[in-house]
């Protein structure tokens with residue numbers, strides 16, 4: 001999905017580099033892509049797709065950045081501000097931010113949509129934001145030069161001000177009239193600082209929006225208040241995807257504070273003066289549903305079917321050497337089946353959206369990763385043109401992928417609810433609705449077959465992945481579907497780059513075959529979940545590799561080092577991990593060590609864990625050591641946070657995470673049965689970042705996957721018992737409560 | 738009309754008496770710093786102080802509050818944000834110093850719990866912190882930094 005920001009929008013934008021509101025200067029930029037400065041692997045998609053960056057300078061001397069990537073805890077607002085500040089001498093105290101509006105010039109240079117996903121924001125922003133800063137700096141110097149009739153080369157800056165050689169100073173904001181009167185434009189091209197001259201980039205910087213997050217003033221979608229706003233709660237079907245046949249809301253409508261009840265696509269919405277009243281009233285509504293035959297589905301049945309499918313030939317994703325022949329001829333073939341359940345995202349802030357629909361305009365306030373798609377779907381729903389839909393993006397209380405909804409499900413239900421009302425409507429999903437919301441990391445079965453050479457190294461690898469496709473029959477089909485194979489189903493278990501993903505496992509196994517089955521997309525909506533394909537392919541891969549290491553009598557870390565020997569970056573990561581984790585030190589009885597390594601979105605990452613297990617299978621994760629190479633480390637503090645967060649989410653999922661369906665109905669509902677990892681269960685996570693001058697690459701999703709196989713491998717190391725079905729607590733290993 | 742005392746002010750609200758304090762704060766008083774996470778006492782996102790005690794506002798109806806004094810996250814700092822660090826409550830200052838927040842959604846509840854802990858226990862051990870914070874979910878995984886921030890705030894309050 002990487003091609004829609006055209007040169008046209010770029011030129012249009014250049015002409016619009018002009019003064020907007022009085023006293024406010026909006027500086028717009030587009031720079032020609034400088035091939036040398038791009039992450040090599042994204043070269044093609046970047047060539048025509050550079051983002052526009054906006055910097056607004058107000059006469060009160062504040063500098064406002066219009067952020068075109070969504071902030072949901074990922075720290076992207078901070079790193080984007082750092083990039084600008086590296087080139088533009090700004091006063092951090094006077095720095096403001098706004099979410100950039102839904103316009104093509106703000107679309108992701110990598111996706112060509114207004115989408116924050118795939119751990120690529122820092123990479124995508126690295127050149128545009130620095131360029132924006134440099135151009136603004138040049139423009140301000142030019143203005144000050146005219147202001148003082150002094151050559152620009154004699155001027156310097158300090159934060160927020162240009163400084164004359166004689167010591168006089170002028171605020172950036174005070175230069176606005178000069179820029180306006182002389183119709184000054186930022187230069188076409190600027191020279192960016194070399195990495196060795198960076199003063200801000202590469203230094204730990206605290207969160208830009210940190211203050212409002214400790215005072216309660218941060219505005220998340222759920223905190224939006226509009227004049228006369230009312231609240232809605234939706235009665236959703238027990239079987240996801242059912243339609244309302246009829247409903248009875250008599251009792252609800254008699255409750256004080258209840259305004260109305262009506263059917264929408266998602267169910268029946270009750271509108272009331274406050275959310276509690278709406279929720280209470282919703283519980284009294286009786287609905288007759290048509291489940292369209294989906295009420296027979298069960299995850300147990302899916303597992304049976306997928307296991308059977310995994311025994312039959314699938315679509316061929318990769319076939320290096322001849323794994324079939326080599327395994328057929330091998331004396332011993334090892335075979336294991338790994339099973340991963342559905343997972344909900346369970347963001348801390350449940351889904352919600354506020355909408356106001358008038359005759360010719362719809363206004364939306366929402367935390368979203370994917371506002372170009374949201375706007376398209378809302379416009380379609382209302383029969384509007386896209387320009388008639390305005391989206392105000394708020395901060396988000398987490399996403400893990402959930403807020404990039406291809407169906408815009410949590411937005412369209414608010415729009416439907418608001419349609420026909422004269423006031424804004426806010427729909428909040430209860431935690432129960434959120435967990436039963438039907439958008440899940442798909443359930444997967446991986447059948448693994450492998451054989452060893454006479455040295456005990458893997459000689460053949462044959463992996464068959466079975467699970468519902470995320471991309472099939474969406475607008476990303478065919479971009480993310482290669483010969484019918486959803487690249488998300490196999491990302492993480494291929495040796496060679498595949499589709500738009502410019503990386504493989506980093507391992508070299510001479511005979512390597514991967515097949516894929518995408519069974520029917522029924523019952524749920526398969527959805528990206530932090531690290532997407534890797535969350536299942538990677539667990540199966542790294543656990544089975546551990547099995548082969550055991551059978552071949554190899555140290556698991558040494559085996560990975562051997563297999564990755566031709567991959568310099570991964571080799572460096574693994575070598576560093578060996579040292580930092582003290583891998584070769586002996587462990588006491590009842591303790592175990594495990595390792596896993598991955599390349600996700602270009603960045604190599606490896607984790608080593610230590611666990612303690614008691615006789616009944618209760619275990620603790622005592623320590624996690626993580627080494628990551630994400631290219632140039634823009635904000636080490638932010639990277640550390642992302643790694644810690646990724647480890648927690650991945651450990652949480654492998655320990656407890658499962659969404660089960662019986663008779664088409666999701667069984668879990670709240671944090672008692674979809675258990676979050678608790679404070680005291682959080683292991684100490686030590687993060688080591690490889691020093692690098694390579695282009696920055698992602699770190700938001702990288703840590704989520706390796707922790708799971710590393711823990712499973714460590715449990716095997718401690719006990720000799722191998723778990724191949726997850727979560728662990730259903731198979732004999734319980735994380736200490 | 739129901740009366741309630743929040744952050745040093747009396748309010749009258751037109752709500753049904755079984756309405757949880759959480760929704761009174763959020764929907765009637767527009768004090769949105771207190772968050773909804775689960776609605777059933779499982780996550781701690783809605784934690785406020787009722788007469789100084791950390792309390793899940795989702796689980797206590799306004800009718801049960803009576804004359805007790807409610808304090809929310811909005812009342813902790815005197816002049817925020819952008820204020821000088823000294824205007825933050827020591828817990829907030831420690832949270833900023835440790836750069837705790839990721840998405841930030843759980844942090845109001847985490848901070849209110851930490852403040853209540855520090856009020857009753859000026860030098861909490863790791864085990865004290867574990868038990869005070871066990872009911873407070875963070876889906877972003879900021880636990881390690883929360884622990885560091887509580888230790889830091891405790892030290893600052895004790896003048897170390």
Ligand code: FES
Pocket residue numbers: 772773774775776777778779780781782783784793794795796
């Ligand atoms: S919302 Fe009150 S404990 Fe979760």
Ligand code: FES
Pocket residue numbers: 073348397398838839840841842843844874875876877878879
């Ligand atoms: S910071 Fe996001 S839930 Fe805690």
